[in-house]
Amino acid sequence: MNLRRDVFQAIADPTRRAILLLVATQAMTAGVIASNFDTARPTVSKHLQILTECELLKQEQNGREIYYHINAERMKDVADFIEPFRAMWEERFNKLEDIMKNYKGN
Amino acid sequence: MEKKTKIDAENGKQDLTITRVFELPVELLFKAYTEAEIVEQWMGTKVLKLENKKHGSWQFETKDPHGNVVFKANGTVHEFIPDQKITRTFEMDNAPFDVQLEFLEFEKLTNDTSRLNMHVVYRTPELRDQMLKLPFEYGINMAHNRLQEVLNKLK
Numbered sequence: 001m002n003l004r005r006d007v008f009q010a011i012a013d014p015t016r017r018a019i020l021l022l023v024a025t026q027a028m029t030a031g032v033i034a035s036n037f038d039t040a041r042p043t044v045s046k047h048l049q050i051l052t053e054c055e056l057l058k059q060e061q062n063g064r065e066i067y068y069h070i071n072a073e074r075m076k077d078v079a080d081f082i083e084p085f086r087a088m089w090e091e092r093f094n095k096l097e098d099i100m101k102n103y104k105g106n
Numbered sequence: 107m108e109k110k111t112k113i114d115a116e117n118g119k120q121d122l123t124i125t126r127v128f129e130l131p132v133e134l135l136f137k138a139y140t141e142a143e144i145v146e147q148w149m150g151t152k153v154l155k156l157e158n159k160k161h162g163s164w165q166f167e168t169k170d171p172h173g174n175v176v177f178k179a180n181g182t183v184h185e186f187i188p189d190q191k192i193t194r195t196f197e198m199d200n201a202p203f204d205v206q207l208e209f210l211e212f213e214k215l216t217n218d219t220s221r222l223n224m225h226v227v228y229r230t231p232e233l234r235d236q237m238l239k240l241p242f243e244y245g246i247n248m249a250h251n252r253l254q255e256v257l258n259k260l261k
Binding site: 011017082086089090092093094096097099100101103 | 109110111112113115117118124126128129130134135137138144147148149150222231235237238
């Protein structure tokens with residue numbers, strides 16, 4: 001559960017969302033990622049660290065460089081983060097429908 | 107099975123839409139939003155006040171079995187067109203989410219089916235995501251128990 005929450009915190013930040021979008025296009029090094037932002041490089045590194053810790057990004061060594069990849073599996077979990085919210089409304093609306101169908105019969 | 111309720115929440119946006127098709131005439135769907143006793147049943151909360159008119163206001167409250175208030179919300183109605191549209195605000199008491207704006211559009215599809223389109227605007231994208239991340243499993247369990255209660259009463 002904590003891990004899930006961490007993922008939510010990770011994607012709540014606009015810069016981290018932008019990083020995910022950027023890396024989604026292709027794997028890149030921290031330097032290349034940082035060059036896409038006005039933010040100071042240590043700040044970008046911190047964001048990368050958080051994204052890696054909650055497994056939204058994966059690191060891969062390629063020669064002397066470390067490339068960041070999107071962890072597709074984990075991103076799929078995040079795409080589902082709306083599901084509990086959706087399920088709550090589904091439940092309410094099902095109930096509404098049942099009640100009103102009964103009402104119609106009265 | 108296709109999901110009846112659809113949520114459209116684009117990344118980084120401060121709004122979302124909830125869409126649902128009902129096997130109900132639009133008049134009955136609308137009634138479910140305007141009759142306090144009915145709202146209480148499907149929302150699982152007590153309706154303290156529900157003024158269905160422009161500049162009217164509403165107030166919901168949920169207590170646990172011990173009488174402690176666990177949920178309280180209120181808002182104002184900005185537009186009220188029977189069987190078509192309700193525009194209202196929603197604010198949870200004692201919660202850091204700020205007020206949200208809701209556009210509810212009721213649409214007749216056939217004589218027996220209708221669609222609800224709910225457009226919710228939050229103050230910021232971050233607040234929207236926080237709302238989405240609330241521990242809803244808890245809410246779902248509560249709603250499920252209440253559903254059982256309602257069904258038992260109907261028997």
